[in-house]
Amino acid sequence: xxxxxxxxxxxxxxxxxxxYTVLAFAPGCEVTFVAGDTGPVADDQxxxxxxxxxxxxxxxxxxxxxxxxxxxxxxxxxxxxxVGWIRAAHATTRFTTSVCSGAFLLAAAxxxxxxxxxxxxxxxxxxxxxxxxxxxxxxxxxxxxxxAAGVSAGLDMALVLLALLRDEETARAVQLAIEYDPAxxxxxxxxxxxxxxxxxxxxxxxxxx
Amino acid sequence: xxxxxxxxxxxxxxxxxxxYTVLAFAPGCEVTFVAGDTGPVADDQxxxxxxxxxxxxxxxxxxxxxxxxxxxxxxxxxxxxxVGWIRAAHATTRFTTSVCSGAFLLAAAxxxxxxxxxxxxxxxxxxxxxxxxxxxxxxxxxxxxxxAAGVSAGLDMALVLLALLRDEETARAVQLAIEYDPAxxxxxxxxxxxxxxxxxxxxxxxxxx
Numbered sequence: 001x002x003x004x005x006x007x008x009x010x011x012x013x014x015x016x017x018x019x020y021t022v023l024a025f026a027p028g029c030e031v032t033f034v035a036g037d038t039g040p041v042a043d044d045q046x047x048x049x050x051x052x053x054x055x056x057x058x059x060x061x062x063x064x065x066x067x068x069x070x071x072x073x074x075x076x077x078x079x080x081x082x083v084g085w086i087r088a089a090h091a092t093t094r095f096t097t098s099v100c101s102g103a104f105l106l107a108a109a110x111x112x113x114x115x116x117x118x119x120x121x122x123x124x125x126x127x128x129x130x131x132x133x134x135x136x137x138x139x140x141x142x143x144x145x146x147x148a149a150g151v152s153a154g155l156d157m158a159l160v161l162l163a164l165l166r167d168e169e170t171a172r173a174v175q176l177a178i179e180y181d182p183a184x185x186x187x188x189x190x191x192x193x194x195x196x197x198x199x200x201x202x203x204x205x206x207x208x209x
Numbered sequence: 210x211x212x213x214x215x216x217x218x219x220x221x222x223x224x225x226x227x228x229y230t231v232l233a234f235a236p237g238c239e240v241t242f243v244a245g246d247t248g249p250v251a252d253d254q255x256x257x258x259x260x261x262x263x264x265x266x267x268x269x270x271x272x273x274x275x276x277x278x279x280x281x282x283x284x285x286x287x288x289x290x291x292v293g294w295i296r297a298a299h300a301t302t303r304f305t306t307s308v309c310s311g312a313f314l315l316a317a318a319x320x321x322x323x324x325x326x327x328x329x330x331x332x333x334x335x336x337x338x339x340x341x342x343x344x345x346x347x348x349x350x351x352x353x354x355x356x357a358a359g360v361s362a363g364l365d366m367a368l369v370l371l372a373l374l375r376d377e378e379t380a381r382a383v384q385l386a387i388e389y390d391p392a393x394x395x396x397x398x399x400x401x402x403x404x405x406x407x408x409x410x411x412x413x414x415x416x417x418x
Contacts, residue, residue, distance in 0.1 A: 020223075027414070047233060047241065120388060152387050155391070156391065173414055174411075176410075177411040177415050180391075182361065183347045184368055185348075185369050189388060199385065208236060
């Protein structure tokens with residue numbers, strides 16, 4: 001099973017590494033970080049770089065793609081090589097997936113027209129501008145397209161995806177292997193229950209990146 | 210606030226990138242990946258490399274250290290530069306922390322003698338061989354030493370840590386910014402409720418890495 005995660009400048013690290021870690025733990029899943037050129041790609045903070053080990057041309061037909069989000073998504077929507085690769089790869093994938101604002105890259109590739117999809121709560125409504133039906137859920141599966149909400153939602157998405165790719169027992173075993181029994185110290189992870197002040201503060205953190 | 214995350218061959222990516230993403234979102238937190246030499250460091254799968262941008266000598270006195278775990282921990286316990294750096298840095302840190310088997314590196318540096326600490330459920334009892342008191346909790350705080358359970362527990366630990374470093378409102382805002390409102394599709398993340406068969410299967414996945 002060949003899984004490709006495209007990297008572009010300004011991606012958010014956890015968007016890529018959450019699903020990577022889940023999927024790479026499953027036997028027989030080979031995850032490759034791809035980009036326009038091989039070499040290190042810097043994240044949204046500029047302080048983490050992950051090495052792309054293959055170019056888009058090297059891996060034109062992966063079984064699964066996982067497109068991360070991040071502040072770099074907006075310029076990346078104008079990257080014809082990236083968007084063209086997503087569009088072409090989608091024709092033969094088993095699953096085409098995104099995390100956070102990665103959904104906007106799927107939309108830019110024309111894959112979400114009229115479909116329900118999700119993304120980070122902070123800019124979910126803007127999906128409608130691209131002909132997408134925004135859905136306030138953590139993971140949205142529509143046929144072979146699976147979209148996840150913001151950043152950390154990629155972990156939940158990857159477990160859903162792994163159960164579809166393999167079987168539920170494999171996904172459960174990976175969940176236990178990575179001890180994913182979450183216990184956040186606060187209950188502030190959902191915009192639906194956050195105060196306007198906290199939402200504002202979270203958005204300003206994102207804008208500050 | 211200078212936060213250092215040491216990388217060594219065979220670290221588990223999410224152990225490092227979960228806390229990194231949480232902490233790097235907080236204004237004024239500068240997170241640096243350090244190693245014996247600068248350059249890419251390969252993870253436990255060999256398919257992800259993160260670039261170390263500073264050597265141990267470049268950053269001898271960070272305010273916080275976050276030591277990831279992974280299958281590479283056992284050889285890393287014999288890496289005198291890494292273990293010596295942890296020991297020396299600990300003398301002046303505000304917090305010294307670990308994720309998963311990173312606790313064994315803190316123990317190798319002599320920092321956990323007689324202290325309660327946690328690590329991945331699969332090898333928690335072995336902490337006792339190093340004079341540590343194993344605790345079956347997700348995050349264990351004892352003075353300025355904070356240890357987390359396996360892999361994904363680094364996210365919860367980092368939010369606890371951020372609240373201590375800054376304040377609870379900042380931690381809550383970061384939690385919302387990364388939409389950490391976890392919804393794993395299965396309830397199989399805890400060894401305390403897993404069947405013996407699932408535990409065995411999860412351990413075989415880890416051994417297979």
